[in-house]
Amino acid sequence: MWLESSATTRRVNWLVPFRHMSEMSSGLWADLSIFGWFLIIVFLFLAIAPIVYAWGQRIPISLAIVTSLLLCWVFQSILQFFDGTRDVLVLAFANAPMWQTTPTEFHRLLTSAWLHAAGNGNGLVFQHILGNVLVIALVGVPLEQRLGRGRFLAIYLIGALAGNLAWWFSHWGEFRFALGASGAAFGLLGCYLACWPRDEIEFPLVLIRKWPISLIALLKLGLEIAQVGLLSGGWVDATSVAHLAHIGGFFVCYAVARPIAKGGPTPPEVRDGGPSATAAEKGDEMQRKSRMGGLKFDPWDDAGKPLEGSASRVLKKLREEGDELETRRAWLEELAEVARCPDCDSHLRVEINDEVARLCCSNSRKHLLWP
Template structure:
């Protein structure tokens, strides 16, 4: 029979995520809060939580199949302060940005499915093992893989070695995946399931096309921000690296509201090439009091 603290932990997970879903709040922050609640409960009853909510490859056998629910619950269990702090920090840094891109529904689906995929990859190489697997790392690597595959040019804060840097998500993902691959090849990292990390990452990359087929225009790989815009003209009017970066962002942006906001910001920053004065603009043209006028949108 499941211990009362474990039941409370499961109810807390369902309540927090369910509340965020009903209120249309951020799923990323709901997952973080649920993890922290479970961790606090674990501090008081570690043996009960680890026994009831942790996943083990042995649970995939016919004898223990009723305990397969731990494929989900184990994502909310962590083994120590450093474990949960690092996982939740990375989740906030990349998860919220990705959730804003794809929406709450797709984000939660990717998170849960890739977390399970990571656990199954670990199990495939540890069949029959009774060692417990806990942590959100597989799901977080899944989010990272999906993010890198869909929006590689987005810049996010990520751990690069011992420091955090703002880098293109594709670069961060490749570095993290390379590190995990080296760990696996070297047989290093005792006590850490690097196969679960790689499994989640690959699952995120491979799971993305299924989401696109199911319909979201949100996950289009061709941006909508640059439709009809004469980027050659705009580029000829730029005079700072920041303006050039804005053009690249507009080209790759898939959310119309964001691309429009960036385009307006860029247009407001441009100067007339003749008199260096401010340029006025409407929906299609750029104009200056000196007589300069160019059409930037067809």
């Protein structure tokens, strides 16, 4: 997480000359021009669209987040070159402890994670965004294969929120802007350390090679704690890095990681040679198969209308061979052609939800949804 320089605060006073800085938050939104709202909508679209698209297309969410962060940084960098737009995103979305007590500003606890240091109009700043997307890509992709897409996104957002909360509470009432996805990135490290500390992933420490995640996570955390200690003791000058936000994201995600990982594709502490796309796919398939439902119950027999003839033979085949997703669907489709609803005698159809097939009444799902 990055701290905006005092120059931004000086520009704020020049742009919005309120008597008290605490008044500025509500005034900012009230005085925002149509063009300002347009810029904010574009930024939100760039932040959200890649993740929504990836979710629908079953693309890794970790890569979608990297794309989202890069698009937002490019947009933010373009705005840096114009005096009239240079600060609009920081003012609207960055974490500012003085404003956070206002409920209408709570969005900053998440939106600031999509802002990064972009420059001052004279040049671009690359190290902030590159440092974060490097960790999110190299740590996030294998972690997502372990957790699954939904759980990974939850951990990422929890890390971002925890980092911003840590910064807010430790700098209560101050007027300083904090921005960046570092709290979320450190949250991924904390989660990985809590659940699969023996995994090895490609990461650039001394060399770009496989390193134990425990070494990567503890080294990163140790450096952050050391920096906080040096700053507190006055041994080093203040920097533009919000170390407490990194530590907050790490420890909160470490604490919640195992409950979230429970029931995911890979159980915590498993030893299987490390994550892979194949392992993740197998984990997803096992989850879907666990939702297939049993075939022992016979809704037609239960309704006093047992199946006969070809329908009875298809049901028998379904029970014998329907233990895989594909064969279950094939036999259910055949059964739908030769059987009727045991409740209203309507035609049947096959309903597919995340590759799991079920037979249901074409008239009402309340009549039949089986198995």
